[in-house]
Amino acid sequence: MKKxxxxxxxxxxxxxxxxxxxxxxxxYKFVIYTLLISFSxxxxxxxxxxxxxxxxxxxxxxxxxxxxxxTALQFENYGRALQxxxxxxxxxSTTSYVxxxxxxxxxxxxIIGYGFAKFRFPLKNLLFVLMLATFxxxxxxxxxxxxxxxxxxxxxxxxxxxxLPAIFGQxxxxxxxxxxxxxxxxxxxxxxxxxxxVDGASQFRIFTRIAIPLAIPSFLIVFLFSFVWYWNETxxxxxxxxxxxxxxxxxxxxxxxxxxxxxxxSAGSELNEAIMLAGNMLTILPLLxxxxxxxRYFVESIDRTGITGE
Amino acid sequence: xxxxxxKIMTPLAxxxxxxxxxxxxxxxxxxxxxxxxxxxxxxIRRKGLKLILFSFIKIDITRRRREAFYGYIFILLWIxxxxxxxxxxxxxxxxxSFTEAYYSLESGVETTxxxxxxxxxxxxxxxxxxxxxxxxxxxxxxxxxxxxxxxxIAVLINNPIKLKGFWRTIFFLPVVIxxxxxxxxLNNQDxxxxxxxEDSTLIVFISENLGPWIASPVEAILTSMLLILWYAGIPxxxxxxxxxxxxxxxxxxAAIDGASPWDRFWKITLPSISPLISVxxxxxxxxxxxxxxxxxxxxxxxxxxxxxxxxSTFWFGYGYAATIAWVYFLLMVIIMGIFVLIxxxxxxxxx
Numbered sequence: 001m002k003k004x005x006x007x008x009x010x011x012x013x014x015x016x017x018x019x020x021x022x023x024x025x026x027x028y029k030f031v032i033y034t035l036l037i038s039f040s041x042x043x044x045x046x047x048x049x050x051x052x053x054x055x056x057x058x059x060x061x062x063x064x065x066x067x068x069x070x071t072a073l074q075f076e077n078y079g080r081a082l083q084x085x086x087x088x089x090x091x092x093s094t095t096s097y098v099x100x101x102x103x104x105x106x107x108x109x110x111i112i113g114y115g116f117a118k119f120r121f122p123l124k125n126l127l128f129v130l131m132l133a134t135f136x137x138x139x140x141x142x143x144x145x146x147x148x149x150x151x152x153x154x155x156x157x158x159x160x161x162x163x164l165p166a167i168f169g170q171x172x173x174x175x176x177x178x179x180x181x182x183x184x185x186x187x188x189x190x191x192x193x194x195x196x197x198v199d200g201a202s203q204f205r206i207f208t209r210i211a212i213p214l215a216i217p218s219f220l221i222v223f224l225f226s227f228v229w230y231w232n233e234t235x236x237x238x239x240x241x242x243x244x245x246x247x248x249x250x251x252x253x254x255x256x257x258x259x260x261x262x263x264x265x266s267a268g269s270e271l272n273e274a275i276m277l278a279g280n281m282l283t284i285l286p287l288l289x290x291x292x293x294x295x296r297y298f299v300e301s302i303d304r305t306g307i308t309g310e
Numbered sequence: 311x312x313x314x315x316x317k318i319m320t321p322l323a324x325x326x327x328x329x330x331x332x333x334x335x336x337x338x339x340x341x342x343x344x345x346x347x348x349x350x351x352x353x354i355r356r357k358g359l360k361l362i363l364f365s366f367i368k369i370d371i372t373r374r375r376r377e378a379f380y381g382y383i384f385i386l387l388w389i390x391x392x393x394x395x396x397x398x399x400x401x402x403x404x405x406x407s408f409t410e411a412y413y414s415l416e417s418g419v420e421t422t423x424x425x426x427x428x429x430x431x432x433x434x435x436x437x438x439x440x441x442x443x444x445x446x447x448x449x450x451x452x453x454x455x456x457x458x459x460x461x462x463i464a465v466l467i468n469n470p471i472k473l474k475g476f477w478r479t480i481f482f483l484p485v486v487i488x489x490x491x492x493x494x495x496l497n498n499q500d501x502x503x504x505x506x507x508e509d510s511t512l513i514v515f516i517s518e519n520l521g522p523w524i525a526s527p528v529e530a531i532l533t534s535m536l537l538i539l540w541y542a543g544i545p546x547x548x549x550x551x552x553x554x555x556x557x558x559x560x561x562x563x564a565a566i567d568g569a570s571p572w573d574r575f576w577k578i579t580l581p582s583i584s585p586l587i588s589v590x591x592x593x594x595x596x597x598x599x600x601x602x603x604x605x606x607x608x609x610x611x612x613x614x615x616x617x618x619x620x621x622s623t624f625w626f627g628y629g630y631a632a633t634i635a636w637v638y639f640l641l642m643v644i645i646m647g648i649f650v651l652i653x654x655x656x657x658x659x660x661x
Contacts, residue, residue, distance in 0.1 A: 040480045046496045115384025119377050136596050140608050140635040144628050145399030168391020203380045232489035235602045251491040284487040291486045299478045302547035
């Protein structure tokens with residue numbers, strides 16, 4: 001039998017635990033993964049809480065012994081929440097409204113971003129800075145006057161009150177979208193456009209035939225972001241378009257709608273936290289699905305804004 | 311299959327033929343007319359490389375001018391929108407903030423000029439002042455917190471680890487799902503403080519022993535810690551993008567020279583991502599400030615605007631709402647300015 005080589009074993013163990021020059025050791029990796037897992041637990045705690053509690057019965061909610069695993073899955077919570085939120089009808093209406101707004105904001109910011117990126121004109125820098133500055137201007141500063149404007153234009157309480165500003169490049173977070181397109185169109189070599197121009201293409205033809213096909217990924221990113229952000233926007237939507245047009249706004253009015261559907265006093269109809277959380281889950285579910293399908297585009301977005309400097 | 315296709319295609323072709331016939335018979339004439347008018351009118355005419363205005367002002371069409379023209383055409387949408395939906399409302403609400411204004415269905419907005427009274431009222435208000443104090447405290451504490459947290463996460467993810475995309479997905483998730491009502495509900499159910507922290511004596515100790523002006527923001531932060539961290543989604547991505555731009559050979563050189571990971575972080579990583587900190591600070595301050603809590607400052611402004619009438623508790627109407635919004639906006643800009651100044655001052659020192 002071979003003699004046990006303690007020295008060799010020691011070196012091996014050390015290499016395994018602490019790593020050599022550029023190979024990380026086990027201890028290092030262990031620490032990193034532990035940190036990541038614990039941070040993501042903290043980070044996702046509200047989501048986990050929401051998911052688990054939305055299935056709980058009233059007894060489970062009160063019982064301090066039940067924290068993570070409900071004793072019985074209560075699907076009735078979701079049934080009630082579906083009724084209160086008027087699903088699945090309301091998801092269609094919400095989606096169609098959000099689609100209208102986000103598609104118009106995407107197209108308009110592409111046009112504007114192209115204008116800023118590809119042409120030189122007087123006052124360009126000033127206008128560009130102003131465009132970026134609109135990002136920090138709260139919509140609450142302009143809401144008072146915008147209400148009056150929309151009233152005069154007859155747009156109040158119609159979806160056009162959100163769509164028109166979106167078309168004119170003043171939508172929610174429009175500055176970010178314009179910046180994304182700006183950065184992308186800057187990377188297209190100008191030679192490409194010049195050669196098309198020499199061949200006799202007009203500027204609009206160049207834009208539609210050369211710039212847009214190249215910018216499909218940027219279109220996707222901007223569209224996804226505007227979709228999500230318009231879906232989640234509740235303050236100006238409720239102010240300009242009104243009441244309960246989107247799913248989050250219906251969620252905001254959950255308590256009162258619940259009381260009209262299930263009047264207090266009838267047996268077993270009290271609104272409890274589990275039903276509320278089921279409503280929350282249903283509201284964010286479409287976005288979750290969208291996110292998991294297209295998460296690559298969401299996560300790549302920051303690289304595209306070019307704020308890291310090229 | 312062919313039959314189905316032809317069945318679909320024939321009506322389409324017919325419709326298309328109709329459209330072209332209609333175009334040829336009705337619209338084409340007018341298009342020709344417009345073209346003719348454009349080249350034969352008095353006001354604007356093009357002749358070779360010259361643009362002739364009113365038959366006597368002649369402008370050379372140079373490449374630069376044409377470029378500028380097309381540039382303005384492309385951003386025309388934005389210029390119009392900016393003027394109508396941003397610039398004019400901004401100054402109009404600034405004007406309203408110096409008036410007492412109500413909306414009436416018959417005559418539109420009625421205004422009476424009252425000078426700085428609205429601003430004085432904001433600073434005298436018993437409900438608003440504590441809200442502003444809490445807002446400032448919350449910003450000053452939570453913005454550095456988010457920055458530190460997001461740098462930490464970004465550095466962790468930037469290590470050579472497995473499932474990089476998975477971790478990024480997790481930390482970006484809140485950006486997608488955080489909407490006002492959901493956050494409000496989570497707040498209601500106390501699901502927003504770090505699990506082990508919520509029953510700790512720390513909160514009790516702070517709220518009992520410190521003055522309310524420190525205690526209330528600290529308490530607010532501790533009890534909604536998770537939601538504050540939720541704002542880190544985009545900053546994490548910003549820092550991650552910055553970290554990936556750093557050349558790996560710098561680290562190797564430093565390691566060969568004997569720098570410890572600790573030194574490498576402070577001497578290489580942090581300086582190279584420090585310009586991004588300002589960007590993230592601006593993003594965080596804006597996104598945190600624009601989040602509307604019920605009972606918060608912005609919500610109050612809305613109440614004043616919508617139910618403002620001389621006989622209700624919100625008796626100042628549009629003007630007061632505009633004032634609140636403006637004070638809030640200025641505060642936000644000041645806070646942002648302070649952070650950015652501190653950061654840039656430190657960078658200059660280092661240089």
